[in-house]
Amino acid sequence: MRLHPGLLALGLLIFAGLACKFNVGNINSGNVGGNANTAANTSGASNSGGKTAAEEAGGVHIDELYMAKSQNGDKVDTFSPSDRTVYAIAKLSEAKPGTKVKFTWFAGDVGGYQRNSKIQDFDITTGPRENIVYAHLMLPRDWPAGTYRVETEVNGKADKEVWYEIK
Secondary structure, eight states, X not given: OOOOHHHHHHHHHHHHHHHTTTOOOOEESSOOOOOOOOOOOEEEOSOGGGOOHHHHHOSOOEEEEEEEXXXXXXXXXXXXXXXXXXEXXXXXXXXXXXXXXXXXXXXXXXXXXXXXXXXXXXXXXXXXXOOEEEEEEEOSSOOOSEEEEEEEEETTEEEEEEEEEEO
16 A cells, blocks of 8 residues: 555644644734723732742742733723723733733622622733733723722732722
8 A cells, every 4th residue: 555645744744743732822922902990909919928929939920910091001090981991911020932821800899790700811822022911801881880800820820910990
């Protein structure tokens, strides 16, 4: 039985891909979109000594986390209900490709929502030379007034959180 050279090449390509696990991540050049409301207190997730779990584990962690009205916007801690899109922006300690950053939005104290109920998660995998990532949350109508927060994880370890208010 004779194998066709094209089939042999295809088989080798598939084998090589499986050996590499076809690792195709969510690579972002620059930032990723997600939507949240306002920015407020930037603090580390509760850990002794003021360090976050991500910092304690070593490696990449979030140096700064803040809310903004655009992906390149300045830090804000209050949004109006008519601000349809809110951004959480994280500045990482280093640009390391393949870093996994998770943004999780919560309704802290918002009328009509259970206290601290989860709104949405956004998972981002960084690309080369990418040390700033963002996620945004959009609502097609006015946001309900109240306090909100965004929690982050870096490579599966809890990192910083930021609170913001809509009023």
